[in-house]
Amino acid sequence: MTTLVLVSHPHLADSTSQQFLKASLPANEDIIWEHIESQPTLDVAKEQDQLRHADRIILQFPLYWYAAPAGLKQWEDTVLTRTFVYGDHRYPLADKELGIVVTTGMPGKAFQRGGAEQITLDAALAPLAAVAERAKMTWLPIFAIHQFAYLEEPEKLQLVVDYQRYLTQEQPDSLGDRQAWFAQRLPEMIKQLPPEQQATGRLIEAEFSQQKDDIDALADTLSLIKEQEDD
């Protein structure tokens, strides 16, 4: 799967959250990363080619006034020509996934009726969802990072994994898809360990595999019970 990450930020070098996310990009994956504002002029043909080539497109930006920064809107207004998106009833972006990674300076609970911001992220980003709808793309649940500056180290480690999964894991984010994603990456991670920890690594892998089998068995039992209830 090819993932295209389009980052919009007017001062990328000054953004600790964006630098953190850049350093968190998964290695050994087919990921194209691009910073929109770094380009002196947008090469429309190149941008459209990148979109055509990608299976998952991620728009990543800080929330400014309940929307993406002007740079991303400029990209939309320039690259997403009508002809490209739905001209002649051809939809080159159809069935591709559109994901949003948005950072905000407020806690998550601010984005609800009665909260400090009085608007949900879903409502604020509805125009982007409408673009996805128009292009016949599949909208992924928004990946929001609130108040990055206040995250503790364990939360940041969790963020790395969640972010990598958002970029590369099969959707929907089901237990099975999550297990498969970890199982695929575990052997590679263990290989990177220093020799004295290899044995521990292999034990973790065996334990993970055992747990996966246990969960599968439990899930099977559960569906059997459900079937009988339905009778």
Added chain:
Amino acid sequence: MTTLVLVSHPHLADSTSQQFLKASLPANEDIIWEHIESQPTLDVAKEQDQLRHADRIILQFPLYWYAAPAGLKQWEDTVLTRTFVYGDHRYPLADKELGIVVTTGMPGKAFQRGGAEQITLDAALAPLAAVAERAKMTWLPIFAIHQFAYLEEPEKLQLVVDYQRYLTQEQPDSLGDRQAWFAQRLPEMIKQLPPEQQATGRLIEAEFSQQKDDIDALADTLSLIKEQEDD
């Protein structure tokens, strides 16, 4: 009342609707008109001063991808600093009216669930409404112009009057406010008529005034009836 009209359009000279609206600006009114993209760099202090000075602020633009063009977002991201809008719990824009004049290339009925666009203009422009909310401004109902190119001459004439009222008439757009708006402008309009039409003009003024009295009388009767019903 001072009205500030901020127009965002990347190619203003090529836009027949924007040129029409510019020609329709009411004369003899306290209106400041500005084209955002015409300015090489945004003078933040000047823009903020203009906002402070205005009673009604109109954002006027074509709908691109369910939002304002990048130029307006750039203006928001640059001019509307946090310090300016709500720093130190001071709200310099509080109680000012924010109006939106938006042109679209689709018929009005496209902007609803089940319509071609699947999103209402209210939902698409919710981020701007959230800005108004944050700044403690009063949000005016959106003034939408659909498919300007297809308007017939009588519809265009109606548009001129409706647009002028949106810019300068007291809100809400009640019958009383509308009558007052016309009554105030009628003598000036009649003065502009050629001499041979002055008599007709004065007859229209008298008729208008008579109708207004009739309506007022009817309204009084109506509220009397309602009062009795409530007893």
